[in-house]
Amino acid sequence: MSLFKKHNNVLPGFGMTLGFTIFYLSVIVLIPLSALGFRTMGLTWSEFLSTVTAPRVLASYNVTFGAALIAASINAVFGVLVAWVLVRYRFPGRNIVDALVDLPFALPTAVAGITLATIYSSNGWVGRYLEPLGIKVAFTPLGITLAMTFIGLPFVVRTVQPVIEEIEVELEEAAVCLGASRWQTLSRVIFPVLLPSILTGFALSFARGVGEYGSIIFIAGNMPMVSEITPLLIITKLEQFDYEGATAIACVMLLASFLMLLVVNILQKWSRRYAE
Amino acid sequence: MQNKSNSKSTGHTQTEPTVVRWALITTSLVFLALFLALPLAAVFSQAFEKGLSVYLEALKEPDTLSSIKLTLITAAVTVPLNLFFGVTAAWAIAKFSFPAKNLLITMIDLPFSVSPVISGLIYVLIFGLQGWIGPWLQDHDIKVVFAVPGIILATIFVTFPFVARELIPLMEAQGKEEEEAALVLGASGLQTFFLVTLPKIKWGIIYGVILCNARAMGEFGAVSVVSGHIRGMTNTVPLHVEILYNEYNYTAAFAVASLLAFLALVTLVVKTIAEWKVRQALENN
Numbered sequence: 001m002s003l004f005k006k007h008n009n010v011l012p013g014f015g016m017t018l019g020f021t022i023f024y025l026s027v028i029v030l031i032p033l034s035a036l037g038f039r040t041m042g043l044t045w046s047e048f049l050s051t052v053t054a055p056r057v058l059a060s061y062n063v064t065f066g067a068a069l070i071a072a073s074i075n076a077v078f079g080v081l082v083a084w085v086l087v088r089y090r091f092p093g094r095n096i097v098d099a100l101v102d103l104p105f106a107l108p109t110a111v112a113g114i115t116l117a118t119i120y121s122s123n124g125w126v127g128r129y130l131e132p133l134g135i136k137v138a139f140t141p142l143g144i145t146l147a148m149t150f151i152g153l154p155f156v157v158r159t160v161q162p163v164i165e166e167i168e169v170e171l172e173e174a175a176v177c178l179g180a181s182r183w184q185t186l187s188r189v190i191f192p193v194l195l196p197s198i199l200t201g202f203a204l205s206f207a208r209g210v211g212e213y214g215s216i217i218f219i220a221g222n223m224p225m226v227s228e229i230t231p232l233l234i235i236t237k238l239e240q241f242d243y244e245g246a247t248a249i250a251c252v253m254l255l256a257s258f259l260m261l262l263v264v265n266i267l268q269k270w271s272r273r274y275a276e
Numbered sequence: 277m278q279n280k281s282n283s284k285s286t287g288h289t290q291t292e293p294t295v296v297r298w299a300l301i302t303t304s305l306v307f308l309a310l311f312l313a314l315p316l317a318a319v320f321s322q323a324f325e326k327g328l329s330v331y332l333e334a335l336k337e338p339d340t341l342s343s344i345k346l347t348l349i350t351a352a353v354t355v356p357l358n359l360f361f362g363v364t365a366a367w368a369i370a371k372f373s374f375p376a377k378n379l380l381i382t383m384i385d386l387p388f389s390v391s392p393v394i395s396g397l398i399y400v401l402i403f404g405l406q407g408w409i410g411p412w413l414q415d416h417d418i419k420v421v422f423a424v425p426g427i428i429l430a431t432i433f434v435t436f437p438f439v440a441r442e443l444i445p446l447m448e449a450q451g452k453e454e455e456e457a458a459l460v461l462g463a464s465g466l467q468t469f470f471l472v473t474l475p476k477i478k479w480g481i482i483y484g485v486i487l488c489n490a491r492a493m494g495e496f497g498a499v500s501v502v503s504g505h506i507r508g509m510t511n512t513v514p515l516h517v518e519i520l521y522n523e524y525n526y527t528a529a530f531a532v533a534s535l536l537a538f539l540a541l542v543t544l545v546v547k548t549i550a551e552w553k554v555r556q557a558l559e560n561n
Contacts, residue, residue, distance in 0.1 A: 020364050029387060032433070033390070082307070095548075100308065100312050101308070105487070107316075108495070110494075111319060111514070114518075114533060118322060119314060211393070212392075212497075214497050218518075235393060261382075
């Protein structure tokens with residue numbers, strides 16, 4: 001223990017608090033998550049591979065990752081726009097709008113799910129205007145994208161917003177003094193500073209979309225091969241008592257989200273190069 | 277800080293033309309109205325579609341009441357546990373230095389990057405009938421999965437990082453000089469925490485707790501996997517919303533959903549206030 005203790009720190013409770021932290025973390029998070037790994041090891045490599053690459057499973061990856069990619073891209077564009085407008089411009093109701101951005105974090109996913117399904121169904125508030133145009137949202141992959149856009153929006157706004165707040169006005173003034181147009185200043189000076197945070201927000205929004213369940217299943221239609229997302233497939237397998245199948249697919253998803261976590265960490269390190 | 281706000285106000289002389297500015301404001305407001313305000317309005321509109329009496333009738337239904345009770349119990353167990361964890365973890369991480377600290381922070385954040393469905397699945401793998409200790413539990417007539425303990429465990433997992441991740445950066449920024457001074461002046465460890473540290477992190481705690489509570493009461497995916505959906509027994513409010521909706525009982529589904537939407541609005545208000553107070557506390561630092 002003496003190795004861990006920083007010399008002459010007079011504050012008490014280090015051993016106890018760190019001990020409890022590690023204990024609680026292990027019991028609630030680490031041991032249960034490791035169950036996923038151990039359970040998957042019960043399968044042979046070929047069993048595992050044939051489970052996670054079955055046609056219906058592959059189709060679900062396509063739907064899930066494809067929709068999440070589109071949703072994260074929409075959020076990257078509109079999220080930056082919203083963040084920019086909230087930081088740089090003054091308009092009535094700005095504070096309320098700012099608070100409302102977090103609604104997808106606060107609103108339970110099941111509520112978001114049934115509401116989006118109702119609004120975009122063929123006789124819903126928005127759906128009834130889209131239907132004559134030949135656009136069907138509810139019960140199609142488009143609906144999945146919509147739900148993922150809803151739940152992923154705050155991630156981009158909230159990662160980009162503080163970075164815009166921190167931009168030194170001198171930076172822009174210098175660009176103007178050197179003869180840059182407003183557009184050149186935005187694209188050559190401001191955009192590179194924002195890029196790491198935009199990519200971080202994109203990755204967070206993407207990761208959230210891939211794992212999302214509650215807000216999607218009501219609007220998705222859940223047709224195998226067409227509009228079935230991977231998390232739903234895990235639940236379907238569980239309900240058929242196919243624990244091994246559910247675990248194998250869950251393992252693939254977990255690896256994907258760890259990969260995203262790694263990407264986010266690298267991006268955040270990259271963004272810190274501007275901090276100094 | 278003074279300096280910064282000064283330079284910011286002069287900076288507004290250099291901006292986009294008015295037309296562009298209003299075009300951007302309008303575009304983002306329309307986008308937000310369509311994606312955020314409209315769904316929120318729809319929840320309440322659908323809930324009250326058939327009038328107040330039908331609305332109240334739906335809420336008074338016994339299955340609804342028992343789902344509300346279960347959700348309250350779940351939050352009442354989950355939030356204090358994760359609060360206690362958050363404070364102890366933040367104390368260890370923010371006030372001391374030790375190896376692999378960043379790894380520990382990453383692991384605390386882990387539940388945020390795990391799909392809710394997987395968060396439920398892992399507890400089925402351990403406590404379910406085919407799970408590690410499932411058979412032993414059955415021999416001793418203890419039910420975890422498809423019962424209240426499983427729901428609580430899954431909820432603890434998904435709300436695990438909320439308090440900790442709010443307090444760690446806040447307490448790191450505040451340093452430890454004031455605590456050291458208190459100890460040198462003869463305060464005990466607990467006195468130091470309750471009289472010196474706690475007042476400084478009060479709004480950070482409120483912020484973490486309100487978000488933790490919102491997620492605990494609203495969690496759907498993880499709870500759905502471990503609940504077993506037994507009406508009146510293991511249905512939380514979000515699961516009850518799903519059942520009513522799937523039974524085409526839309527008015528009742530939205531009536532119950534409106535309770536959760538109202539909770540979300542309260543959460544946003546408290547969160548905004550707490551955020552503002554935390555910012556203030558950091559600036560005074």
